Structure formats: structure tokens, C-alpha cells
Amino acid sequence: MSTQESYVTEDGRTIGPTVMEMKNITLRFGGVKAITDISFDIREGEIRAIIGPNGAGKSSMLNVISGFYVPQEGEVWYKGKKRPPMRPYQVAQQGIARTFQNIALFEGMTVLDNVMTGRIRQMTSGVFAQAIWKGKAEKEEVENREFVEKIIDFLEIQAIRKTPVGRLPYGLKKRVELARALAAEPSILLLDEPMAGMNVEEKEDMSRFILDMNDEFGTTIALIEHDMGVVMDLSDRVVVMDYGKKIGDGTPDEVRNNQEVIDAYLGVAHD
Amino acid sequence: MAQSSQATGGLTSIPALLQRNATLYAEKSAYREKEFGIWQTWTWAETEKEIEALALGLINLGVNEGDFIAIIGRNRPYFYFAMAAAQSVGAVPVPVYNDSAADEMEYILGHCGARYAIVEDQEQVDKIIEIQEHLHQFEHMIYIDPRGMRKYDHHALHEYSHIQAQGRAAYDEFITDLKARREKLTYDDTCVMLYTSGTTGKPKGVVLSNRNVIESAKNSAEFDNLGAGEEILSYLPMAWVGDFIFSLGQAYWCGFCVNCPESADTMMTDLREIGPTYYFAPPRIFETQLTSVMIRMEDAGNLKRKMFHYFMAHAKKVGGKILDGKPVGAMDRLKYALGDVFVYGPLKDTLGFGRVRVGYTAGEAIGPEIFEFYRSLGINLKQLYGQTEATVFITVQPDGEVRADTVGVPAPDVEIRIEDNGEIYYRSPGVFVEYYNNPESTASTKDAEGWVATGDAGFFEPDSGHLRIIDRAKDVGKMADGSMFAPKYVENKLKFYPDILEAVLFGNGKEKCVAFINIDLTAVGNWAERNNVAYASYQELAGHPKVLDTIQSHVEAVNESVAQDPMLSGCQIHRFLVLHKELDADDGEMTRTRKVRRVIVADKFNDLVEGLYDGSTTVSTKTEVTYEDGRKGSISATLDLRDAKVFPTASKVAAE
Secondary structure: OOOOOOEEOOOOOEEOOEEEEEEEEEEEEOOEEEEEEEEEEEEOOOEEEEEOOOOOOHHHHHHHHOOOOOOOEEEEEEOOEEOOOOOHHHHHHOOEEEOOOOOOOOOOOEHHHHHHHOOHHHOOOOHHHHHHOOOHHHHHHHHHHHHHHHHHHHOOOHHHOOOEHHHOOHHHHHHHHHHHHHHOOOOEEEEEOOOOOOOHHHHHHHHHHHHHHHHHHOOEEEEEOOOHHHHHHHOOEEEEEEOOEEEEEEOHHHHHOOHHHHHHHHOOOOO | OOOOHHHOOOOOOHHHHHHHHHHHOOOOEEEEEEEOOEEEEEEHHHHHHHHHHHHHHHHHHOOOOOOEEEEEOOOOHHHHHHHHHHHHOOOEEEEEOOOOOHHHHHHHHHHHOOOEEEEOOHHHHHHHHHHHHHOOOOOEEEEOOOOOOOOOOOOOEEEHHHHHHHHHHOHHHHHHHHHHHHHHOOOOOEEEEEEEOOOOOOOEEEEEEHHHHHHHHHHHHHHOOOOOOOEEEOOOOOOOHHHHHHHHHHHHHHOOEEEEOOOHHHHHHHHHHHOOOEEEOOHHHHHHHHHHHHHHHHHOOHHHHHHHHHHHHHHHHHHHHHHOOOOOOHHHHHHHHHHHHHHHHHHHHHHOOOOOOEEEEOOOOOOHHHHHHHHHOOOOEEEEEEEHHHOEEEEEOOOOOOOOOOOOEEOOOOEEEEOOOOEEEEEOOOOOOEEOOOHHHHHHHEOOOOOEEEEEEEEEOOOOOOEEEEEEOOOOEEOOOOOEEOHHHHHHHHHOOOOEEEEEEEOOOOOOEEEEEEEOHHHHHHHHHHOOOOOOOHHHHHOOHHHHHHHHHHHHHHHHHHHOOOOOHHHOEEEEEEOOOOOOHHHOOEOOOOOEOHHHHHHHOHHHHHHHHHOOOEEEEEEEEEOOOOOEEEEEEEEEEEEOOOOOOHHHHHHO
16 A cells, blocks of 8 residues: 555544654664664554564654654654754654653642643743733633643543642553643654553553544554553554564564564574 | 423423423523533523433434333433433433443343433443344434444434434424423323342332322422522432432422532542532441541641540530530530531531531441431431332431431331331332332232332331331341341441441351451551551452451450340351452442342352351352453452350340
8 A cells, every 4th residue: 555545444544644754764872773774654543553572672763753862864754844853842842742651740740730731832822921820821721721621531530630640650640641642732642651560451441542542533643562462452553673673564463473573572592 | 492381280290390490490500510620500491401402302313202211321410311301202211320231231221121222431332232132122322422432333323412403403393292292291100210229139120100209309308498509419320219319309399409520539529519518328438438537637647636536526425416406515515616617617628518408328227436427527417218119218317316226207298017027118109100010029019008018127116206227127037046137237237347348147047147247448458558567459458367356356346235135146246257359249249239139148158158157267269250341250269267256145144
């Protein structure tokens, strides 16, 4: 299939044309190559997974997408344009939101306030206007709060709305982080190991939320995950990395039957 | 819009009351629900419009008079609208417990032959789709929350708001039909059908007429002077008769406001925000709240804690008396007023009871300590005794005559008689019409003169005229020596300890009694934290020797108290064990209203009962458990069985 034509998946979702493309990315830290010559694309409306064993370079890849790292070689194309090197906040302004593997929330603030910070990109009134709480600033706050409340409802965290994040258990913090990322109305949502450290029930909840987000809001999702079962059930397409190289790319079924992938996961000696 | 002609005539149905309220209380709040962090309000006029649109939509969908419409969801205004809309078109609403498993729903929907269901979300839709092929009459499903359902086959699946929109669009076409159907409703037409959970056997469909519901609502509202200004919080299952009477019957009769929580988890916050004036909760909720207050006080600062205990001790002495209007000295009154400023007032506010004028608890016996705690704070908490078959009310406690160990005097228009075996019978305007499609059960419960057997044994106290309940009549048995076996009496005494969540006593026809005990994870878990007892699971905590010691001391204290009553002294617990899992409705061990299914428990844990009787000190067992999503698993455990000290009967002591 051509990467520019839309198609409809078996479960009735429309997958659009390519929204982001990584071309021959290489990332080095000193003499160590974290990523070697990797290319792949992300299409609008799909759930795209990046998997691989420990140290394969998955998080580095995500950090390249989100602008934390600037690759030495290769190009990142976003919405048909080549993206110049950018600071992470500029990437965020372009509509790419993310969550972190080691939760990065404001622990002393309430869940509501944390999620509201996700709306900063949507607030245009000045600091002064916000401080005196008049006119545009007030209207903006009300609109943003309304949007945030819809997300709180969506992720079923009403009961902890006013609870400081520091008091929450791990699984709920993950959900709050997701809420904050969603609040930014991202066109691409990057999830760094959303299921890490969760029990089966929490994983099932999180999977449900990821599928619903994709379905209800049409959010394009790129996720890194360790749990193979989860990835295979959730994703439309999977990139497999090992030792910084791409060793597989395709639908979950294709990837599952790829000999190189099997070797990487079952462990074969590297020369 | 034009009003029904019945609005001014006889108010003989819920839709007729709705028409009256839409005129009389047009701009007054009728329903509220917290959504997106804000309380959304519908006035009575708006409520009437919502219901009318839905009713027209239902006619448009093909609902006929006499059809059954299952209503499955948590307390939300939309479902209350749905019930009234169903009644408006001459159909019968059948609320179903929303946490029922698919096979339980299959039984109910199959039994009443429901053609339609109005459900909350994907979870319920999935359950019904799963059982749909076994339900021959079933046709259409309406859901409220569209989330996750865009891809479903919408052939026979409709969104609630779309049905309403279709109803509005078809206004001219169907409004005459709707009015005709609405005006046809009489006192004898079915108002609602409620399935009783049934501690034994399959659920039975209790048919309640408009007369049952409206008369009961009217009598009880007059009894407690309920008016249009009341605020209630609706959070108890919609399939339970109490919720139907409070949130529909009385709400429509009085015109008061029904508030629905944001979600099940936010109930306590929402309770605080609303501050209901009329409140109902089963004893379990009061227990949980008291436990959490006590736990938080233990963690509070020294000054606060001392102040709390000082004023609570005073409240215990005089609070109840002040509430009952009995004479109390001026100094004590002053001290109580001071306590109200510093402790009772703020505490009531935190609990959400700041404005409660009338509060009820029922369903189970409430611990005297718990009951007194709330009353001493100045909360007018009372008890009532009721049944689905009576449209709730059998006896109620009048203001000023409230006690923990009785359930009050006969409710207005209720006659009560007690048979020789102690079983309580009643007759009232609230007495149900029949069990749907079950003439044998109807005949065995209700006689030709309208007397209904409650299945409970009790007696009237000669001096006060208050009814006291001993136990379920069929559970009351005889020990091998012929003395009375009343398990509930002993279990309730055990459950009054915060550490004990549930207890099941065995001993019918045996020489001596033995018991199963469930610990309360909140209370015992807190104790464990305080005492550096590490545990990884419920099972491990339940089997901890220190926990067993504590439970043993409770059991022995209960034995001592049971020994005081010569009639029931034989029910002392000789041996007991602490169960390795919580008794759960999903495993069929309890009803959805959390009453223990004695026979099923005895059967399921047969090996443990035998162990208790044959004197073994440990038993290894494996138990099947059902998870919320219907999957099954099993847990294995080795349980310690313990002996408890028993006490000689009080009268014997006196004789010695």
C-alpha cells in the first residue's frame, strides 16, 4: 500500500496519510551509536509501537521525535515539511505531546492543576491579564477547565481531582500523566512505556484508555512498550529495534513471524 | 405545553405527579448530577420536557403498552427520566442491578420478557450483547454514554439523546398517542417491577402498582413532614426498592430534589457538597464513615484528638437526650453547645450530615455504638423495617422514640400480627400485587386477605409497643438440645466490632455452634500498619496469629454477652476460623445487597465447617473465585481453626 492513501482498518478506523517520517536517523553519544540509520513513518490515526529488548534504543528514538535529542544524521519530516533542529518546547508547540517512563508530574500540585498545565499551549492571554483575572484570561480559564474536565471524565479520575499527585499510587499517576498529555490536544501522542510497573488490571485499564483515545479523538499514538502481548494487541504497526538498528517493521503478525525479531527476543549470540 | 387533564384530578400515577410538579414547582430543581466537575441541574419543567421527549422517542421505536423495559445503570437523572418515560407510554420499568453478571441479567430479562433495555455504557451493552441470543423477545437497546461504541452495529442499538431527538421530531405525530396512554394510567396499573435479590433461589419479580408506590410515598412523607425543600443524594442501587421510593416515589410526591453523584468513588465528596436534608444509608455506610473518622482522629494532632475525645464523651452522655427532647441540665446544654461549635458541627459538615433533618438506616441491624455515635452528634438517625413486598415501609421509629435495638412502631396504615412461631405478618396499602409469573410464590407469601409473611421472626415489646426483630424465621432453628438457634443475633453482635466485616454462624441441629469470620480490611489493615505487622495480601493478614488473637477476644466477648440471655445462650461460639477470602456477591456467597447466602456458604466451604466440628486445628482448602470480568480463578489456603472460651448461662450462674 502507498503511504499516502487512506485506508480503513478491520475494526472500522480510518488510517490517514503519513504525518511524521524519520529518514535515516543516526544518533551518537560520543563514540557510542544509540541509533543507526533508522527510517520509519507514522500515519495519521494509527497506533504505532516501537519495541525491542533493553538498550535497543527505543527511548532514544522517542526522544528524537520529541526533540530532546538532535540526531547527528538523518531528517525528521513532520506534516510534509522537514523539521529543523528544535527545542522540546517548540516540538510541543507543533502538537506533539508525551508521557515519561519515570513519571514527571508536579507532586505538590493537585491532579486538576497538573492536567491544567497541559493546556498552557492553548492560553494566549498575558501573565498580567492572568494575574488580575479579567476579561480574556477569565474566559480562557473557563474554556480550558471545561476541556480538562472532559479529559478527567474520560480517564475516570474524578474522585482524585483535588488530590495532590504525590499522594497517589503509581498506576493513577500514570493516568494523570496521560491526562496532562491529552489536555494539550496533541496531533501525535508519544507514550514511553505506559504499562511499565503495572499489574494486569491496571494494564487492561490503560490499554482500554489508549484504544478509546485513538478511537474517540482520532489521536495518533506512538508508544514504546516492553510488554509484547500488549503491543501486539494494541498496535496497527510495529517497529522492532535491536542494538540501535531496525530489524523489523510491519503489522503485528508480520513482525511476530520475522526470524530476526524472534532471535532478538529469544536471544542469539551477536558476533 | 398543554398539561394532562389528570394533573388537576386524581394523582394516580408517576406521570400524573410529573405533570403536577412541572406546573406547581416549574422552576424548582428536580434532579442534579455532577458532571465535568459541576452540578448540572434540571428543573421540574425541564425534567418534564426530557421525559416527554424520551417517551415520544420510545413510541417512535415501537414500545407498546405493557412492554417491559430493563433499566441498567448507576444513579443518574437519565435513568430516573427513563423510568418515568417508560411509565408515560404504559410500559413497565424494570431496574436491574448494574453490577449483575451477564447470566444474572439473562435470567431477569428472560423472565420478564423485556423487549427493550436502557443501559449506561459499553460495559452494559457488551453484557447484553453476550446474552442477547438467549433472549427471544429482546429487540432494542438504548445507551447513554456513546464512548467506545462508534463501531458497534447500530441496527438495534440507539443512543439515548438520538431517541430523544427522534421523539422531539415526531412530536406532532405521537403527542396525542402519548397523552392518551398517560391519561389511561390508573391506581391499579403497574408502576414498577423490582427483582428481589433473594437469599435463596432465583430472584422474584415484585410487581408494585401505582397505588402501592403513591400511597407509601404519601404516608411516609407525612410521617416525617417531608416537603418540597428536601435534598437527597441518590447513590444506592436503582434496582433496590428503597431508591425507587426515595428518588422517585417521594421525590415526585413531595417535589423535592434528587442529587446524583459524579461517580461511585466520589460519593463522599458529593455528599459533603450537597449536604442532604433527608438521608438514607445501610448500616455498612455509617460503619465505614465512623471507622474512617476514628482512624483520622488517631492520626490527628494531640490537641485535636484530646478535644475530640473530651467532647465526644460529653455527647455520648447528653447528645441523644437533647435530640429526643428529654430534660438535660443547663450546664450540660452549655457544654454541648460549645462542643457543637468546636467538634460536632465541623465533624457533621465533614461527613456531609450538616443539614440532615431525617436520616434512616435499615436492611441490617446497626451496632448500638455506631447508632449512638451519630445520634449523639445531633443527627436524627432512625431505623425502619421494610421489604420490597411492602413497598418499603412496615415499621418506622417516630422522632423522640428512637432506640438501637428496635425497629419502631407500625408505619401509617400498616397492620401487623405475629404468629405463634414468631413470624411477622403485615397488611398495608403498600402490599405488592404479585410475583410476576409466579403464582405459587405469590400464594405462599400473600394470603387471600392481603396478609404478607415477612419471613422474619420478632416480637412487640410490651411496654413501648416497638417491634424487635430476632432473625429470619427460616434461619431460626433448634440446637440438638432443643434450645433456640438464632444465627443473625450472634452474627450482628460480632459485626458490631469494626475488625469484623462479616460473620456466619453454623449450629442448626448440632450440639454446639461454630463460626466463619471475615475481617474488615480497612480496620485491620490500619491496625497492622500501626503495629508494624507486615502483610502482602488479604489472605495473609487474615491468617496472621495476632489478628486471630484479636478476633478470638471479640468472639469470647460476644459469647459472654450471649450467655446473658438464657433463651439464646446455646448459640455461643465454641470454635471459629477467619476466612481467607472476603465473601462476595460475584461468587454467589452474598446477594447484591450484601446479605450472606447461608446455604451456599455452608455448601461451598463444607470442608471448613466439618473441620470446625471434627476438632482439627488446621484445614487446607482451595476456593474458586470469580473476578469482576467473569473469569474464574482459585485460591488455596491453610487455615487455623481456633477454640473459643464459652460462658455458663446467666441464670445458671445466679442459681449456683
